[in-house]
Amino acid sequence: MAVSFTINGMQRTFDGDEEMPLLWHLREEAGLKGTKFGCGIGQCGACTVHLDGEAVRSCSVPMGAIADANITTIEGLADGDNLHPVQEAWLEEDVPQCGYCQAGQIMATVAFLKDTPNPTDEDINDGITNLCRCGTYYRIRKAIKRAAENMATA
Amino acid sequence: MASLNRRVFLKSATATATMVVMVSQTPHILAQDAPSSGSVSPCLKLDSNGQIALCVPIPDMGQGMETTAAQMIADELNVNLDDVKVELMPFLGRTNAEGRAVFGRFYQGGGGSGSTMRIYHEVRRTAAYARTVLLEAAARNWRIPRRGLVAENGHVRDPNSERSISYTDLLQSAQSVGDEVKPNSIDPKPANAHTAIGKDTKNVHGKAIVTGEPIFGIDADISDMAHAVVRRCPYLNGDVVGFDDTRARQVPGVIDITTLDRIPEDKSIYRSVAAGVAVIAETYWAARKAADLIEIEWDGSASLEDDTEILKSRCLAALDGDDFTTSIEGGDLQAALSSASHVVEATYIHPHWAHTCIEPHSCIANVQGDEAEIWVGHQFMDAAINGVTNAVGISPDKVKANFYRMGTGFGRKFEEDFVMEAALLSKAVGRAVKVTWSREDEMEQDYVNSLGAYRLRAAIDGNGNINGWHIRAASDTVPAIITREYPARLVGNYKGEFHQVPNGVSRGAWRGPHHNVAGWVIQSFLDEIAAASGKDRLQNLLDVYSKKDVLKSLNWPYRDTFFERYRAVLQKAADESGFGKKMPAGWGQGIAVHHTFVSVCAHVVEVEMLGDNDYRVHRVTSAIDCGLAVNPLGVRAQVESGIMDGLCAAKYGKWTLDKGLVTTNNFDSYQKMRINEAPAYVDIHILDFGETEPRGTGEVSLPPVIPALTNAIFAASGKRLRSLPISENL
Incomplete structure (x- = not known):
């Protein structure tokens, strides 16, 4: 049975294997390579996208489960040429080293800041669980706080 | 063509x-x-x-x-x-x-x-x-x-x-x-x-x-390519006995299913390509799904004694024996030991660490006749091209290579296996093939950091000075480097000896090879000496590195070591962190220094104990001398990275073999540090000695951060960590 949903505002239909994780639809069928494969078991968060505004790990979301959902990926986060404040904060703090996990980190942070617009260190410790193998955590923490500040004054 | x-x-x-x-x-x-x-x-x-x-x-x-x-x-x-x-x-x-x-x-x-x-x-x-x-x-x-x-x-x-x-x-x-x-x-x-x-x-x-642009190797696609997923033998040096691919072949899109033989066939030689069964399909998902449906009988009998517990026991047992090669010797160690006011002795041991490159390996190869093209993220361009030559015999000048950004490398993306597999499979099916590894593949087929045990003895004279230095190293990887490290030769009477235990483990370069554990062992032991001698810990280190001004290193790249730089980074890290200041109960500071290849770095780590068995790292203060800092912001990023990597490896790093079977093969069984355990304050100082030449940074901050951490835990709790990972030994 075909499944309909949107990705970054574009209507799409899927008629394939409903067991296939959303991650592979994004990367291999929708041509959106920004969402990364890291572990396949929902542990690392490199594949984080938004499903109806919530951060989910797309390696663990089967296509059969996304009927009528609105999916946002890193490619859909900016408003045209205007980067999202979290993307801006990532650049201002020069967070990325290799950069592989950062799309997932940014998507996780955007969803996190919606619920926790003025986070403490403990909020960040509890709310951000994505793995960064370069260990950019020190700068991620600063970027989250900077994004929160920028969004509060925007 | x-x-x-x-x-x-x-x-x-x-x-x-x-x-x-x-x-x-x-x-x-x-x-x-x-x-x-x-x-x-x-x-x-x-x-x-x-x-x-x-x-x-x-x-x-x-x-x-x-x-x-x-x-x-x-x-x-x-x-x-x-x-x-x-x-x-x-x-x-x-x-x-x-x-x-x-x-x-x-x-x-x-x-x-x-x-x-x-x-x-x-x-x-x-x-x-x-x-x-x-x-x-x-x-x-x-x-x-x-x-x-x-x-x-x-x-x-x-x-x-x-x-x-x-x-x-x-x-x-x-x-x-x-x-x-x-x-x-x-x-x-x-x-x-x-x-x-x-x-x-x-x-x-x-x-x-x-913005998620497709800049990594795993993001590359070319037209008309097929996808391959390989089920590689999870046993070290294992083989495929047989397999049933009936169900796998029913998956729509499957093109072919073929075995990959171990390369080389001789299992006494280092593994280039693991034995396995490869599915080639029109899409990644078809290949993945079909691969998981193959029933494979493995032969894991070749490496039954490649077992974490067996290897640890053998390294420890070797320390008690006499089967050692002397790597360095000077003065009269026996005389120093017998005339010592007291002798400090300790034994250290650590398990293997996996690389866990965040981007699983991938490679596209297109082998056509006597020409080939590859698309890959690889640390060394020559090695990637040679991988094609080694796999299918095509001369390097007939290989066109397209290189991409890597989602970390740490030494693992220096290997050729993921290139060789793609070339072999492309040749087998006559079209371009992209091989994408799973996380389980990346960890099971890793070329891991060494496992080793070390026994150190120091003769302390009546003035509290180190007058004799003896280190024995037993490891699955020839552990000569640690035995040649300072303070041997700074201390007048010294001996370094090493022993390699026989094993079939695939070992390779892991960020700061050899130094990553040498820093921990030596700087922990120097901290033990200070404690046993009642000396100030910083002064003890400054005294050790004041015994000479310069020595030519006996380890790669064999440059002169200027001990003024050791003292300078130690003093800077100590000054900026307020090392020695009064801490609340359950808090402690640790200090350590290590020179890795071309540069020297010192850290002060500040921890708070969380009960008896856990801790939080609050602050790390660092000083590095890396010559001219071409990009100071980038140098700080690399120092931060090495700190986090070292804190993570020390606490959780343990890649485990159970009779040749890798049992830690994803992030559920191989834990990694997240932001909640990362220090919220990192303060890095790049020392400027007016040099006009850059040296290097990427691996340099990792080796000294592990002993700075374990020394801090000792200061905070009185517990000396002589066995890693910390999470299992505190």
Whole structure:
């Protein structure tokens, strides 16, 4: 049975294997390579996208489960040429080293800041669980706080 | 061959551009290559739309190499990095007499914390040549002498007439300059004229990263390629006995299912490619799904004694025996021990660590007849190309290689296995094949950090000074390096001995090979000596490194060690952290220093115990001497990275073998540190001794952070950690 949903505002239909994780639809069928494969078991968060505004790990979301959902990926986060404040904060703090996990980190942070617009260190410790193998955590923490500040004054 | 001429096909308009710089076998001619295709030199590409691209020789895996190299070029060309693109050069090496790809004008590999220093002169010299060609081109346009013209902001300006012309408008004229400018005749700027070098510079690919552009090896696609997923034997050096692929073949899109034999066949030789069963299919998901449906019977009998507990026992037992090779000896150790006021002795042990590169390996190969092309993220361009040669026998000069950014490397993406598999499978099915590894593959087929045990003895004289130093190392990897490390030779009476236990474990380079554990063992033991002697811990270290001014290191790259630098980084880290200040109960500070390859770094780590068995790292204060910091912001990033990597490996790193079967194969069984355990404050100081040459940073901060942590835990709790990982031993 075909499944309909949107990705970054574009209507799409899927008629394939409903067991296939959303991650592979994004990367291999929708041509959106920004969402990364890291572990396949929902542990690392490199594949984080938004499903109806919530951060989910797309390696663990089967296509059969996304009927009528609105999916946002890193490619859909900016408003045209205007980067999202979290993307801006990532650049201002020069967070990325290799950069592989950062799309997932940014998507996780955007969803996190919606619920926790003025986070403490403990909020960040509890709310951000994505793995960064370069260990950019020190700068991620600063970027989250900077994004929160920028969004509060925007 | 038509199929080999297919362009890289990425499903985005912002795809990595195809390189147009031509390859030359001769360094002398290299700098003048490809005038018709838009390059002024291998470092500079211009197009008629006004786009300037700086081309860098070494791939980036997060160490910031593309940014650092771009700074070098921007400095010579007087361009603003915000106004240009930065691209990766193709391989510019050659094939040697033995039929191997070797580097040419540029070093084109990332490793040994030395990439920056290895390209520093050639890249700037090549860029200086390009600048001079542009000046000459403008001079010809204006029919005036070159002398006096100024290159700035991507333009050549004539100060006399205030005429100005952009570099890109000079492309055509530059191509006719020819021999007028000799490629190696132009010296780069002196250090005091640098404008980009030495300045904090953000990651040049930052925007591509935060917007999700397809810049990594795993993002590459080409038209008409098939996908492969390989079920590799999870037992070390195991084999496929047989398999049933009935159900797998029913998956729509499956093209073929084939075995991959272990390479080499002789299991006493290091593994190049694991035995396995490969599914080739039209899509990744079809290949993955089919692969999981194959019933495979493995033979794991070859490595039953490659078992974490057995190897640890054998290393410990070896320490009690006599089967050692002496690597270093001087003075009279026995006399020092027998005349000592007291002798301190301790035994340390650590398990294997996995790389856990965040980007699982992947490679596309297209092997057609006697030619091949690959698309891959790899640390060393020559090694990747040689991987194709080793797999299918195609000469390196018939291999076209397209390189990408890597989602970390840490030494693992130096290996050839993931390239070899792709070449073998492409040859088997006669079309381009992309092999994508799973996380389980990446961890099960790792070339891990060594497992080892160490026994150290120190003779302390009546004044509390170290008068004798004895280290025995037993490991699955020849552990000679740690035995040659200081304070041997600083202490007058010393002996270092090593023993390798027989094993079949695939071992390889892991960030700061050998040093990553040598730092922990030696700096922990020095802290034990201070505690046993009632000495101030910082003073104890300063005393050790005050015994000599300079010694030539006996470890690679065999440079002079200036102990003034050890003392300087120790003192700076201590001063900035307030080392020795009064801490609340359950809090503690630890200090340590280590020299890794070319640079020296010290840390002070501050911890708070969380009950008896856990802790939180609150603050790390660091000082590093890495010579000229081309990008101080990038140096700090690398120091931060090494801190986090070391804190993570120390607490959780344990790659486990159960009778040859790898039992830690994803992030559920191999835990990694997240932001909640990362120190919220990191304070890094780059020391400036006025050097005009860069050295290196990528691995340097990791080795000393582990002992700084365990020494801090000792200060906070009284518990001395002599066995890693901390999470299982505190």
